[in-house]
Amino acid sequence: MNNRTQRLYGVGIITLMLSIGCTTKVDLGDSDSGDADTSQTDSNGDSSGETTAASEGCGQDPTDVATTMNIGGEDRSFVLALPETYDNDQAYPLIFAWHGLGGSGSLAQYYFGLEAAAGNDAIIAYPNALPRADSGGETGWELSPYGYDFEFFDAMVDELTGHLCIDEGRIFSTGHSFGGYMSNAMGCYRGGIHNAIAPVA
Secondary structure (H helix, E strand, O other), X not given: OXXXXXXXXXXXXXHHHHHHOOEEEEEOOOOOOOOOEEEEEOOOOOEOOOOOOEOOOOOOOHHHOOXXXXXXXXXXXXXXXXOOOOOOOEEEEEEEEEOOOOOOHHHHHHHXXXXXXXXXXXXXXXXXXXXXXXXXXXXXXXXXXXXXXXXXXXXXXXHHHHHOXXXXXXXXXXXXXXXXXXXXXXXXXXXXXXOEEEEEO
């Protein structure tokens, strides 16, 4: 990634992180009732009194998350980055980070710099694309909302919200190059799930 792209990516990340805002502490309350009380807190631990959409994964063991799954007969996977201080009673924003053509989730994790930007305030998933025949066998995304990569995305959302404590009102996508196209497609076709997107050319 050249310096210009790094600057552009930085702008996208800053915009995305500004959208993330506060973390959300979840009071699971009476476990028999199934009711969870949530309130947003700032970095000083002060509550805003606002409620949020905490996922059913709050209170669960994060080691139960499956980072590999079978989608339409293909084995799919993603790299998962949890905050070092992950608290399963705290609802976190979730960021999907889509790599470029020929890349991988681990490569995106290496150069996107998301974890440094997010600190301990977000959960980040770096999906791995499949090889594409129309790209000479290089990995890339299927941008059709009816394609296998959107099915993969839906499965990741179900897996992550089902096993991790996520604020379902703060789900984001970002990506570089072909990954930027994918994050843009997410905004178009999964806008009801996403709070914001930050594609970078």
